[in-house]
Amino acid sequence: MPAINLLPEELSTSKTVVKAAGFIKKMLVPAVAVYLISVVVMVAVIVLLNGDSKKLAAGQDVLISSIKSLEKIERSILLLQERLSKIKILLVNESSKDGSMTNIQDLLTQSQDIDIAAIKWIPGNMDLTATLSTSDQIEQFFKQLIESPFVKEINMKSFSFSPAVGYNLNLIITTK
C-alpha cells in the first residue's frame, strides 16, 4: 500500500535540509574531538609552563639567599663605585691645577740667577716678585717663562731699577 501524505508539498521536510542537518551532526563529532584535544593540549602546556615557572622561582630563591649572604660585598662594591665616581670628578677638576704648581717648582729650583722674593699662587694665577742683576738675566728669565707649557699670559705689574739691587719685577702670570 503506497504511503499517503496529505500535507501540502510546501510543508513537507526538504531533502536538502535533512542532508545539511545530517552533515552538521557528522561534523559535530570531530569538532568536539578537536575541541577536547585542543583543550587538553592547552592545559598540558599551561601545566608544563607552570612547572617551569615554579622551578625558576625556586632557583631564584636559592640565588637570592646566596646573594643575601654576600650582601656585605655588594654594599662594598656599591660604595666603591659611588666613591670612585665622586673621586673621578675631583681628580678631573684638580688635575689641571697641578701643572702650574710644577711651574713654580721649576722657577724656584732652576732659576739660579734670579732672586725670587715672593710668589703668590692660586690655581690659574701666579703673582711673582723677583730681582735680577742684569738685562741678560731678564731676557733669559722671560725666555724661560715663554717656553714654559704652563704659561698662558704674562702681565708686568711693576718694573723698576736701582743700581744697588738691580731690576725689580712684579709679574702676574696666568697659567694654563
Next chain:
Amino acid sequence: MKSKTLLESIKKGLPVGNIKIILLPLLSLIALLLLFVFSVRTGISKIQVLQSNINSQKGVENTLKQKEELLKSVEESVSDQTAAVNSALPGKNPVLLTMYQVRSLGLDGLVRLSGSKVGTTGTKESSLDAIGMTFNIQGQIEDVLKSINKLKLITPLTVIDKVEFQIDGYNASADVSISSYWSPLPEKIPSLTQPVSDITQEEKDILSSLLSLTQPPFGSVLLPQEPAERDNPFGF
C-alpha cells in the same frame, strides 16, 4: 507566537519541520564554536602570561647569577679597595685625619709647621663637601716644595688652593691653604635583583693610584677602645 512563526516559515517557504530538524545540530555547532573560541582565547592568554613570566624570571635569574659570580670574584679584594676609597674620600668630616697628615709633613724635621687653622670652609666641588685648612711651612726651598708636593700624596684627598712663598736666600716660608674633601656615605642600596657591574678600567686606574697614597695609620674610622679591667682601681 507559534502561529506567527509558522506563518513566517510558510511565507519564506521553509516549513517548521525543516527548522526543527536543522536547529538543534546548528545550535550545537554554534555553541561548540563559541566554546572553542572562548577556551582558545583564555588558554592562549594564560600561556602568554606564563611565557612572559618565565622570560622575566629567566632575565632575573641571569642577572642574579652574574651578580653572584661578580660578588664571589671580588670577595677577597673589595675590602682593601673600599678601605682605600673610604680613606681618600671619607664619609664624615676628615678634619682630624687631615690635621694628622699635615702634621706628619714636619715629622722628618726638615721643615717647621706652624699656624695651623682648621675649620674654615674649603673650596667645594660639585657633589663633595670640603673643609679648609691653612698653615705655614718654613725651611729650605727644596724641603718646603717637597712638603707641599707631599700634600698631593695623602688621604683624605687634599687640594692645594693657595700658596704664598716668601723667599729669603735658600730659605722659604710658605703660607698654604688646602681643602680636604668628604661626602656622606650613600644610605640606600638598590634592590636585590638589580644588576651590579664591576668597576671600569678607568676606575681601576684611579683605584690603583689611590692605593699608593699615604693613608693615616689609624684608617678613616676611629673605633672606641674596648673597656678593660684596671689592675689598680686608684690609679689612672
